[in-house]
Amino acid sequence: MTAASELDELLPGRPDDAALSAQLLSTTSRPLTRGWKLAFAICAALTVMLFLLVALTVLRGIGMWGNNVPVAWGFGIINFVWWIGIGHAGTFISAILLLLEQHWRTSINRFTEGMTLFAVIQAGLFPLLHLGRPWFAYWLFPYPAEMDTWPQVRSALPWDAAAVSTYFTVSLMFWYLGLVPDFASLRDHAPTRRRRIAYGILALGWRGSVQQWRHHKVAYFLLAGFATPLVLSVHSVVSLDFAITGLPGWHSTIFPPFFVAGAILSGFAMVLVLILPARRVFGLQNVITPRHFDAMAKMVLITSWIVLYSYACELFVGWYSGDRYEMYQHLVNRPFGWYAWSFWLMLFCNCFVTQVFWSRRMRRSPIALFAVALLVNLGMWLERFEIIVVSLSRDFLPSAWHFFSPTWVDLGILTGTLGFFGLLFLGFLRLVPFVPVAELKQMRSELAHAPAAHASTPAEVEP
Amino acid sequence: MRLAQIGDAPALMAEFSSGPALLAGIRALRDAGVSRFDAFTPYEVAGLQELLGLRRSRLTWIALAAGLAFGGGAYLLQWWINVIDYPLDIGGRPFHSAPAFIPITFEMTVLFASAAALISAIVLGGLPRLWHPVFEIEGFERATVDRFWLAVGVGDAALDRERDTAALVAAGALRVEWLGARAGGRP
């Protein structure tokens, strides 16, 4: 594909800089629609419910959740892993695709980074909340305690704390760094003085000088470079929460890549779930195009195959190991045990439904994309349910086996995080240009001025 | 030819409509002997840094140093806690459980390298600085949208205001403004 045709696919009509800025910055200042207000109100209500349930859990005890012994981790850790996984697509799109010079990432990268941050915020709630005594969570960090005690770093949980907080911080820094030039645009062009001051402070005085762009570019690429191993490491570390144990169904070396693939699958699915309505509501069909959908659908298809391969590996290794506990877990408990329905539903959602994306038409159909993406998100949640609840419910000693069932608090907190996530996201859509304006303009400029395209694009001759 | 940052000395400010036009303006003045330039652009203009002879930012090395220092520090802290300060028998594992120390070491390396990169980008870019003389120029706000501003001859003895204004206009500048010395405060 030539640069020009790519540009036409990614940015049909090739709007000029001023038009792009005007269009993309305006998302922060358009009047609030009724739909947005309604969605915001629902999300705000769910968020209030979330924090009430959190308060209830903290006041009364973690017993408000359905966990028990043997299933000492339940919805809390499922939700944690699920949300963390969703976060992955953001960094994947913004960092790895940046390094791979995938131009199609530009229009959606900030959107997905925002999604990452808000998903990680939801995820970050759970390691804290699921503690029996969350007020002592600071013991996970090394500080010169009066008790002379330290964290125990052979456990995967301090790794988790380090990985998740690093992931969040680096994602936030990466996101912010990319936002600075756009904040400067808003400082100069937001409709009210108060907003200009607010954006102006956030822009730090950015003026687009040569020196600023020079360091900005290097830092941006560096952060992308750092975020790349990070995005692979975070879910790897999360997977180690399980893989370092001896539990049948957890004790598996395949977990890190398996988890990363699953995370990217769920992340892309969530991007699709969010971007399809946002694009429609904000009229961004010219910057977020079928070309983008096509690329994301292919990612979903690829990662879904990796996930299917991982499932197959788990089954095979479970059998090949000859270990009676592994065999029971993978060949009996999961497919035919108490929770067999979740196993088969998970396979259906994560591996079979996604096969529609072999069809180009499906890859570009918003309805198909939206439906499949929703199912994949459900399927990925079930995958974590499978790993955590189903494995724990039957481990070594049959005498200790027991069921898990969630309480209304569990369900309420899961719903509440969806609301909280939505709330943050709706706020993000209103307050921040969610398509990176400067980057998009630069991409347009680079593609337009690319040697092969130059002659054939008279539109690019400056007025 | 070198980059000069506005602040203390007077300069000529020229507004261009595109990156290539800006580059053309620089080339025109370079021929006139002016060697100090700065530019303000809504996005990075390809070829600008090369034209001004800027080398790659040293920010990479700062990030590397920070990453190594804090990563190494994290490993040393873990070792010191488990081997020196309060060794405890944890599941029969060795006090110095090197593989278990790696994840945190890695994460701290990345975290502090990233933080160093961000902070360096801000500080080396002369930020935060909410007010700057160029913000006083009328119409400068389009520098963040679709206008490309060139600052010429900051502190450059070779700067000739009238000659260079003409040259800039000839090179395609939409507008040329004189930005007085900082001592003048707001013009």
Added chain:
Amino acid sequence: MHSHANRLADSPMAALFPPWTNTATRVALILLAAAITAAIVTPIVYARMPFATGAGDPLLQPIPFDHRHHVRDDAIDCLYCHEDAERGPYAGVPAAERCMGCHSQIWNDSQLIAPLRASVATGEPIRWQRVHSLPDFVYFDHSIHVNKGIGCVSCHGRVDQMAAVYQVHRLSMSWCLDCHRDPTPHLRPRDQITSMTWTPASPAETAALADHYRPRSLTHCSTCHR
């Protein structure tokens, strides 16, 4: 408000921020950094301060019992009153009857010991204020320490110089560990346990004591927590 997407708002003439904001930004950033540092450091320091550990704070007791007088002037041995220190976990505060052993003879009509007389008469205990309060969840046993050569003064300080007893040391886990990691320098002969002034004459004496008591470095958790 912009109803049309393709127009940008115009900027006002003058710069948005006046020059002083540059300084203000720097000051604000420095203050922010200082505040974050303080938020982390303050509790770490606070936990070691006397007003957090309770050290150095004499409490008002129902009877103004003066250890200086009883220990230094009258030369009463610690174990005369705190006799359980040798054989039980608690050193114990003497029963009122024990006090009355002397005070039925001397100072028997003092108003100061009215609570003592009341306790003996009614059987109601005297409500002493607890001075040495170990952290929660710690099982401390006086008998093993006393019998293995740790003197009263090591933990309680120069009680013989206190008008009202106060806590001298932090009595925190790290303080306990200081000694538990290397008990040898704190050892003393069994008959000098209650001495307030004994010091080893030579390193050889300390070595001999170590040889005698064979102290163990007990730093595992169930030493104190059960």
Added chain:
Amino acid sequence: MNDASEPPDSSLPAPGLDRLSRRAFFRLAGAGAAAAGLAACSSRPARNILPYASQPPEVTPGVPLHYATALVEDGFATGVLVASHQGRPTKIEGNPDHPASLGATRARDQAAVLSLYDPQRARSITDRGAPAAWSAIEQLLAGARAHGGRGLHLVLEPTSSPLVIDLIERIRTALPAARLAFWAPFAPRAQLAGNRLALGRALQTQLDLRTADVVVALDADLVGDHPMALAYARQIADRRRVVDTSSPMSRLYMVESGYSPTGVIADHRLRVRPSEVERIARALLAAVIAQGGRGAPAELGAALARPAGEPREAALIAAMARDLTRAAGRCAVAAGDRQPPRVHAIAAAINAALGNLGRTVAFSEPAVFEAGQPSHDVAALADLVRAIDGGEVTALLVLGGNPAYAAPADLGLAAAIARAPASLYLGLYDNETARACRFVVPGLHDLEQWGAARGYDGTITPIQPLIEPLFGGRSVAAILHELLGDPPATDHARTQDAWARRLPGVDHAAALARGTVAGSALPAVAAEVAWSALAAAIAAPPAAAPALELAIAPHPFLHDGRHTNNPWLLELPEPATKLTWDNAAQLSPRTAAQLGVDTGDLLALTVGAAAAARTLDVPAVVVPGHADDAITLHAGFGRDGGERVARGIGADAFRLWTTAGGLSPAVTAARRAGHRELAITQVHWQLEDRPIALGGTLQQLRDDAALRDELARHRGPQPTLLDRFPAGFPTQHNQWAMSIDLTTCTGCSACVMACATENNTPVVGRGSVLNKREMHWLRIDRYLEGPSDDPVVVVQPMTCQHCENAPCEYVCPVEATTHSPDGLNEMTYNRCIGTRFCSNNCPYKVRRFNWFDYKHRDLHVLANNPDVTVRDRGVMEKCTYCVQRIRRAEIDARIADRPIGAHDVVTACQAACPAQAIAFGSITDPASSVSEQRRRPHSYAVLHDQGTAPRTRYLARIRNPGQLP
């Protein structure tokens, strides 16, 4: 949807003890320095130090004292030692010198401290619920005293106390018109009646199983439900311990309907309905006589002979007869008290025919006063009802027990008592009987009173109080003294006085110190089977069995309901079903299928016909191994008194108890709409071919290298990357370890309760148990092997294995669980933040989490052991090997400058175990019992293949089945 978010059971005592009575308690308890003892129980530091005004010389604050006393049930004493922390009894251990304890305890003995501190005990004298003065009682008793006791009726619990007997005899003399009845629903009556049939006298059977090579138990739960169960369990275990491949082992046959602890350890178990036991017994007697029984008339054998029944049954009877005859004089046949007197008579006859009398079987006079006499019969209660209805009763004194609840329902006793013109109830609770009576006087807990009682063998056991009566209660003796118009005196003085009169020459103080009166066991009575009388008595064949029969059985922990307000016991999983907080109709899988029910489905049980029909709705619970066409239902539930914990849980089995039907009536059952989720702690009962509860037969252990190799594989070296002990296994410290013998473990659960009392394990309530949140550090796993309708049961105490390479430790992010140099897997509660990662990675799932604030509330906190941290909400906990006892022993030994002795550390579970199935000690001492047990050929580690290197090892379950002909 899960309802686990319900708070801890609201029926548990709520805070609300008022300030005044708490202070009053402290004063009464004399616990002047209680603050010091209680400091460890609170997360808030004590602010005051309260020294004694006058310190008792024997008290060192922080060091518990032990006093010998006894717990009495149905008249039989079990000698115990009670630990007292400055006047506060906290822990009960068995008295090794007492023949009915031998150092062990039953689960319900352990729980007695919680009953003592039950805040729902009756607190004041009431008159129809309104507070009343003692003078009203004096008036009532004075009135009752008049006219030689005419119109005065007394209902007492069976008693063996020489002191109470003294009073009863005085009443009999002074008030000859007074009528006395003795009532306890499960007091052994059939045995005495059966011996009267066989021997001509109502004698009590005394077994001595120390020399018994073969034991046949005919519905007799010798190790579980018997006044002498602790001793019999020890005696049987002593004959069944496998030390090496040449160890001899006795053989135990069990014939029963439910699955009892005796059935668990039996080598052969024949499951038959209760009514069929007589058929088995008759066939066994016939077979024994046929094989040459001594003294037994051959024609009796011929008369009993009958066509062979079902092949397995016939083969088992033949095998029993063969083994018994071979071991003549070294065997015993025992009948259970649920069986009718005829079965007891047959058992006595078999023992006589085998020459066991005077060897393994002896007879003595009953330990209980007038046992076997009409005053102990149901008829005595029927007479009382008649007398009330006839207006003959002017004063009714019910002293102890709960007859209004625990008696045949068709007597209408509760209503009759309520009709009595003046009635008084003395008891611990405002229970059904208290509510029927006019006056209620708070009674005394065993730990609050002076007295004495006899053990089952007759050993006189002095009883002394550990604490002043918490609620000012009065003893039975005090009421009887008042009735006799005796001048006031303290219980102590009266006890000493009566002791001196009834037991001259026996030093009371010495008896108190020892806890028994040596040599006071009842002497054996020479008795011979009167064969002709016996033959006549059993001539008629047993009645045809009904289509479905019910067995109303005492609950293993609650007994007849007297302990139902004790939440510890309610939450202790019932051994056969693992059911907590409920009772249910136990039935076999086949019977359940026939009735169309599964566990939890409601059944309507009906006893009697037409107008007299009594129906009870009760959930079913399927028990593999239960006899077909029979239902076992435990008593003690469905309480309707004022005990808030007990009230409203389970179904009252006694409502199906009629004078005609007895405790094993014919019943009809029908499926009812509805389901009750039962709080059962184990949901999967198969081993799934996993190396967890290993076992085999003695023959296999001797001859089968495959079994020995397999066991050796489960204790041998494991490949590991971890260099656990680089400098060689440490020998300078003690290295603690445990060994649990699955062969002798009966699953009686005494250890579970002992662990809970020692370690302040909280109660969580039914809702939390339903969600698998029970807190027992030690549980008894129950696995079923073999056919699902008649499985062999293996029970396995499972608790923290103290793995050397503990999986829980390395996943804790805050060093809350670590390893001590002496091999303990330490749990530091106050460091725990509650990630529960350790529990997930524990292959044994023995860690317990405080999901809510489960701490004892109200007066129950006084049962806390001050040497063990009371855990807060949000922290993990688990077995510590009783680290507080280890550290105490360590300190004592270090102070005395000696090594820790082999018996210095005894864990709570170990101490309680009647079968001595638990050994604990240091494996650095090659002579310690635990070291010795680890060297045995059948020692193994559970999940050895996981590389956890557990310190707790098990001795495989070895059975000794015989050849079936």
